[in-house]
Amino acid sequence: MRAPRLVLPRGNLLDLRVAAPATAPTAAPASDPQARWRDLVDRRLPEAARARPDWPARLDQCFARILLDNACGGPWRESVGAPAWANLPPERLGLAIELGEAVLAGRADLDLLNRRSLLWRGRGRAPAAPDRLVASGGLLLRRWQRGDDAPFADLNADPAVMAHFPSLRSRAESLNEARAFDRRFAADGFGPWAVEEAGRFVGFVGALRMMRPMPFPGGERPGAGVEIGWRLARTAWGRGIATRGARAVLADLFERCGVPAVVAYTAEGNGASRRVMERLGMRPDGTFAHPAIPADHPLSRHILYRMDARDLREPDLPGGSA
Incomplete structure (x- = not known):
């Protein structure tokens, strides 16, 4: 097996990421939440998106934004430094992983999660609420x-x-x-x-x-x-x-x-x-x-x-x- 190589990130969520080996990937160990997170957003969700044209996200950084914002209750950078997967408290990272697993299992509405994330970032019209x-x-x-x-x-x-x-x-x-x-x-x-x-x-x-x-x-x-x-x-x-x-x-x-x-x-x-x-x-x-x-x-x-x-x-x- 070839050793993994380091590549520069395409988005703004990760400082460094490891490219997947040429051989078929294996599931990240459940005992390592950070590895589970990176496998979830770098591989599993983008792969699942190929068969889901109705999903509002395709790229790893988009999935990470959606899940992290909803786990943090707002734009994730307002509460944690980058890279989020390394700096989030374990309970918050665990929630982000749970949300991603629920999306994959069809138990979470990715459109709803994406809409909330975009509203927090000033994109879209927020529901009216009294003061x-x-x-x-x-x-x-x-x-x-x-x-x-x-x-x-x-x-x-x-x-x-x-x-x-x-x-x-x-x-x-x-x-x-x-x-x-x-x-x-x-x-x-x-x-x-x-x-x-x-x-x-x-x-x-x-x-x-x-x-x-x-x-x-x-x-x-x-x-x-x-x-x-x-x-x-x-x-x-x-x-x-x-x-x-x-x-x-x-x-x-x-x-x-x-x-x-x-x-x-x-x-x-x-x-x-x-x-x-x-x-x-x-x-x-x-x-x-x-x-x-x-x-x-x-x-x-x-x-x-x-x-x-x-x-x-x-x-x-x-x-x-x-």
Whole structure:
């Protein structure tokens, strides 16, 4: 077998790439995510594209752009240095690989993924979205501002707030998450809204397209399902903010956005979030092991809730614990 030769990249995603040997290629080892990624975008997806004239991409750098942008929640260069395959956190690279595998298996809409990527890059017309929603009691849900960065980072570093997440967020991770949240509006017309109470940022309530393949009916196709969720500072607990905000979000999703159904899920032990889901009228629909959490982790097991547009309840009397 001839030794592989180094060639200069054709696109802007890789600094160096290794040309394929003359003999038939073998699959990259599952234990090496970087090798899997390069095999996926350099060989497998371009080869599959030859039989898919309906796909919007043909070249390796186009597939890499689409998958990386969707894994990062925006143009990938805004959150990671080049080459992305070497610098992405393992969890983000793993998500990009999952998306590519879903495209190959026919479980992900490459047109949808490409459209979101191009919208983030200023190409195409973004879905219209209001700047704010007003929930009952005058609670304000609005688009994200730079002044939210510090309180959001503090919220994500609070062990009580993050008790049902595998780890705390660093300030850099919080900043990337806030930017990705706001970019959801440009790609999808909806997203997680920043919550403001009495002029003060207290967290978020909103909805996201589920971009990770999830192990429950309706979650297998990345981008097809919509999840509603919330995360609030401790100072905002116990006053019905999550419930009031989520009702306003659900009404907007079902009416303006035409979303027919949503899901919500949380770790089985998160009783406070489960009570909010039940007050909203969501129905429990079994449990599942979260694919981003190790199977032996105490937070792995999640409970799933569902809601259709016709199930949206009128607001209850004031009160509640979230």
